[in-house]
Amino acid sequence: MSSAAATPPLTPPVAAGAPSFVHTRRPSTLTAYRWELRKLVSQKRTYLGLGLAAILPLIFVLAQTLRNHRGHDQGNIFAAHITQSGLATPVLMLLFLSVFMLPLIAALVAGDIVAAEDGNGTLKTILTRSVDRGQVFAAKTLAAMTYATIAVFLSAAVATIAGVASWGFNSVVTFSGSIVTAPEGLLLVFAANACYLIPLLAVTAIGVLLSTTTRNSAASVVGTIGFVILLFIISGIPGLEGVKPYLLTEQFENWHGLLRTPTDWAPIGHSAWVCALYALPALFAGYLVFLRRDVAGG
Amino acid sequence: MTDEAPPVKARGLVKRYKEVLAVDRIDLNVRAGDVYGFLGPNGAGKTTTLRMALGLIVPTEGTVELFGRDPIRMGARALEGVAGFVEAPRFYPYLSARKNLELLAALDGGGARERIPEVLEIVELTPRAGHRVGGFSHGMRQRLGIAAALLRRPRLLILDEPATGLDPAGMRDMRELIRRLADEGITVLLSSHQLPEVQELCDRVAIVDRGRVVYEGALADLRRQGGAGYRLRSTDDARALAVLRAQPGIEHASGGEHGLSFQAQEPDVGALSLALARADIGILALTPELATLEDLFFRLTETNGAEPEMPVGAGVPA
Numbered sequence: 001m002s003s004a005a006a007t008p009p010l011t012p013p014v015a016a017g018a019p020s021f022v023h024t025r026r027p028s029t030l031t032a033y034r035w036e037l038r039k040l041v042s043q044k045r046t047y048l049g050l051g052l053a054a055i056l057p058l059i060f061v062l063a064q065t066l067r068n069h070r071g072h073d074q075g076n077i078f079a080a081h082i083t084q085s086g087l088a089t090p091v092l093m094l095l096f097l098s099v100f101m102l103p104l105i106a107a108l109v110a111g112d113i114v115a116a117e118d119g120n121g122t123l124k125t126i127l128t129r130s131v132d133r134g135q136v137f138a139a140k141t142l143a144a145m146t147y148a149t150i151a152v153f154l155s156a157a158v159a160t161i162a163g164v165a166s167w168g169f170n171s172v173v174t175f176s177g178s179i180v181t182a183p184e185g186l187l188l189v190f191a192a193n194a195c196y197l198i199p200l201l202a203v204t205a206i207g208v209l210l211s212t213t214t215r216n217s218a219a220s221v222v223g224t225i226g227f228v229i230l231l232f233i234i235s236g237i238p239g240l241e242g243v244k245p246y247l248l249t250e251q252f253e254n255w256h257g258l259l260r261t262p263t264d265w266a267p268i269g270h271s272a273w274v275c276a277l278y279a280l281p282a283l284f285a286g287y288l289v290f291l292r293r294d295v296a297g298g
Numbered sequence: 299m300t301d302e303a304p305p306v307k308a309r310g311l312v313k314r315y316k317e318v319l320a321v322d323r324i325d326l327n328v329r330a331g332d333v334y335g336f337l338g339p340n341g342a343g344k345t346t347t348l349r350m351a352l353g354l355i356v357p358t359e360g361t362v363e364l365f366g367r368d369p370i371r372m373g374a375r376a377l378e379g380v381a382g383f384v385e386a387p388r389f390y391p392y393l394s395a396r397k398n399l400e401l402l403a404a405l406d407g408g409g410a411r412e413r414i415p416e417v418l419e420i421v422e423l424t425p426r427a428g429h430r431v432g433g434f435s436h437g438m439r440q441r442l443g444i445a446a447a448l449l450r451r452p453r454l455l456i457l458d459e460p461a462t463g464l465d466p467a468g469m470r471d472m473r474e475l476i477r478r479l480a481d482e483g484i485t486v487l488l489s490s491h492q493l494p495e496v497q498e499l500c501d502r503v504a505i506v507d508r509g510r511v512v513y514e515g516a517l518a519d520l521r522r523q524g525g526a527g528y529r530l531r532s533t534d535d536a537r538a539l540a541v542l543r544a545q546p547g548i549e550h551a552s553g554g555e556h557g558l559s560f561q562a563q564e565p566d567v568g569a570l571s572l573a574l575a576r577a578d579i580g581i582l583a584l585t586p587e588l589a590t591l592e593d594l595f596f597r598l599t600e601t602n603g604a605e606p607e608m609p610v611g612a613g614v615p616a
Contacts, residue, residue, distance in 0.1 A: 026374070027407040035401050042392050121388030125446070128352050128382070129405035132373045294355035 029135045036143035040109065046147070049105035053151040056101065057093045057159035064089075065166050077173055082163075085170040087185040089163025090156045091192065091259065097155060098196055098252045103203045103228050104221075106148035110207025111220030113140045114290070118215045124295050137290040141208050141283060148204045149197055156193045160186070178261040192255035195268050198275045199251035203228060205279040209286040212293070245270065248278050303366025304329055305454040305485040306351060310360035313346050320346045322509035323360070328454075328487055328502075333480045335500035335517070336489040337591075339599050343509040344489045348384045348458050351487075353377065364454060382456030382487070386463075387443025391432030395423055395442055398431055402446050410449045417445040420475070436463035444475065455479060458489045473499060497591040507599040521588040528567060529587050531557040533580035541577050545570050557583070 040046045064082055076095070078088040114137075117123040126136060172185035180188065206227055210220040231249040234240055244250055254271035257264030306328035313321040321343040328334045338344045349355045351362050353369025353376060361368060367376035389398045396414060403410035418424045421441035431439065440460060447455060460476070461469045469492070476499055480486055490496050496503065497517065504514040513520055532538040539558055542551035547566030552559055562570065567584070574581060 025407050027405055031404050031407075035404055038397075038401070039390060039393070042390070042397075044392075120391075121385070122390055124349075124352075124354050124384065125388050125402070126405055127354060128377060128380075129402055129450075130374050130377065130407050131405045132375075292356060294349075296349065296355055 026130050027135075029131075029138050032131050032135050032139035033142050036113075036139045037146065040143060040147060045112070046109065049108045049147070049151055050154055052101065053097075053105055053155040054158045056097060057089065057155055057162055060093060060096075060159070061089060061162040061166055077175060077177065081173045083167050085172040085182070085185065086162075086164030086167040087160065087169070087172040087182060087189055089167070090159035090189045091172075093155060093159040094192060094196060094255070098200075099232075099249075100225075100228070102148075102152060102155070102196075102200055104225055105151045106144070106200055106204045107207045107221045107224035109147045110144040110204040111211050111222075111224050112217040113144050113208065114211040115215050115217040115220050118295070119217065127295055133291050134287065137212075137287050141205070141286075144204050144208055145201050148200050152193050152197055152200060156189060160189060174259045174261055175256060176259075176261040188258055192258050195255035195258060195271075196252065198254060198268075198271050199248055202248055202251075202275040202279040202282075205282040205286075209282040209289075212286040212289050246274055246277075248275065251275055303363065305332070305365060306334075306362070306487060307366075308347070308351065308360065308362040311347060311350055311357050311362060312359035313343070313350060313355065314358045319509055321350070321357075324506065324509070324511050325514070326362075326504055326511070327514065328485060330485055331480075331483060332502050333476070333486045333488065333500045335496035335503035336487060336506070337493070337496060337503055337595060338506035342506045342599075344506055345384055345458055347506070348456055348487075348489060351456060352380070352382070352384065354384070379450075379453040380456065381447035381450040381452035381454075382458070383443045383447065384456070384458040386436070386459075387439055387446065389431040389439065389442060389446075392430060394428050394430055395434070396427040398442070399446060399449060403449050406450055413449050413451075417448045420448060421445045437465065437468050440464060440468075440472075444472075452484060454485045454487065456487045459491060460488070461490065461492055461495060469495070493590075493592045493595055503591075505595060505598050512598045517591065520594055521591070527559060527561050527587040527589060529557055529559050529583070529585050531582040531584075532574065533582065537577060538574060538579050541573055541579065542570065545573055559587070
């Protein structure tokens with residue numbers, strides 16, 4: 001290291017009688033959030049999930065392009081009209097990916113975002129700076145939710161572009177069988193994905209909670225997906241029909257109401273408060289655990 | 299925060315993990331300007347204590363204050379003017395050294411970011427600043443840890459084994475840097491296994507064993523309490539040894555290749571010199587030798603659960 005004689009003082013001189021501390025402006029949660037995003041951008045793992053979100057619509061479109069659609073009995077109205085309009089593709093992709101793939105992609109980051117730092121010892125590095133634990137937790141939660149949002153809209157964008165490129169920007173059918181214009185259809189595709197984010201962000205909140213409490217990335221990711229699968233199983237158990245409307249997984253279809261004529265807003269309103277019942281306690285519990293936890297890793 | 303408050307004041311710190319008592323009622327008093335050595339065998343509770351001081355883990359009992367501020371209650375506000383690391387400093391391996399420092403500077407606020415080139419220069423990492431930390435050696439990470447600490451312009455620096463893993467030149471440079479920081483008025487709390495390093499750098503020490511402080515106070519006091527030793531070279535060592543053994547107040551007299559050694563209080567040494575003269579033995583050299591920190595450390599910590607052989611430091615609640 002540099003010799004003492006050659007370098008300037010390592011600390012600022014303190015004037016006689018002056019307080020020995022200079023109160024600097026503390027960093028905002030937004031600053032911590034920006035750096036959480038930069039960390040995500042710098043990690044290969046980030047692109048694994050986003051790559052899946054982007055490549056699956058391309059595989060789907062390619063497979064449908066090569067397939068002979070005549071004579072096939074399509075069980076879904078959008079599947080039946082897939083070659084009529086490219087806008088049917090993002091709707092179908094949302095149907096397919098919303099059940100397992102998008103929750104998995106969200107869990108990949110949410111389950112890792114605290115646990116990985118704990119395991120690597122970097123949590124102690126950032127918690128001995130000038131940001132409070134609450135700010136760090138908020139920044140990490142927001143970053144995980146941002147990632148889930150990007151994954152959903154990336155998948156939708158790729159599906160839309162690939163679908164439109166293959167089958168044109170045409171008017172599209174709804175679940176009710178009515179036809180909407182292409183611009184209106186595009187808006188509905190965007191809105192449907194936005195509505196789907198409501199339950200997906202609740203899944204993300206559960207991932208962050210598990211990441212905070214288990215301190216193990218793999219356990220958190222598997223635990224989050226395991227929770228989703230558990231709810232699917234519960235929804236299929238005879239005699240438990242009464243709890244079905246309150247299961248998080250049932251909210252994955254909240255956007256269907258948007259694609260009906262007239263628009264059915266009730267499922268969206270219902271999913272908003274049901275998802276809040278899952279997300280808010282998870283986030284609150286995660287926050288409390290994060291505030292009081294011992295950071296002994298690394 | 300009060301400027302008069304000591305940099306570190308811990309009272310009755312206890313940390314229990316289920317059945318394991320990691321820290322058992324530790325008191326620490328680090329004064330402004332101290333270079334304070336925190337010593338103990340592996341598993342003695344040093345790192346746990348430092349983690350509590352930095353607010354990383356919550357004490358089961360007791361309190362710790364940094365400049366009068368409790369890091370558990372006040373969070374990051376209590377760490378204003380405080381920097382350092384516990385165990386090995388950790389960074390994001392997928393980011394470069396500079397990006398890591400930019401991240402930490404962003405989380406520090408103020409003008410920390412502007413100091414990045416300067417601190418990289420201090421730890422001689424400027425040529426590697428653009429390289430990913432994942433490829434850094436242990437020593438380079440230690441140096442980056444120091445750089446990250448200096449970004450905060452600390453008044454109190456907490457360093458846990460900063461020289462671990464460094465080569466001899468790196469250790470020397472680290473010692474020089476710590477000395478320089480201390481000369482600039484920074485209080486340093488240094489946990490180290492390098493006892494010669496602590497002896498060279500520190501003016502006050504706390505020695506912990508099995509979670510308890512067995513000594514806290516001035517290093518010079520500890521060495522004095524360890525018993526004053528003397529080395530004697532004479533014109534006739536064989537006869538001088540006989541005189542030593544016969545002389546009241548002289549203990550542990552023994553001969554060796556490089557003269558004689560013994561322990562005694564100062565008045566008894568005066569009487570001894572007269573006795574040697576009466577025996578017609580010339581004194582070639584009579585030099586006091588304080589016990590080394592290493593001797594004292596082992597005496598205090600290798601007691602197999604019994605009370606330490608030495609009394610604890612004067613005025614030191616241990």
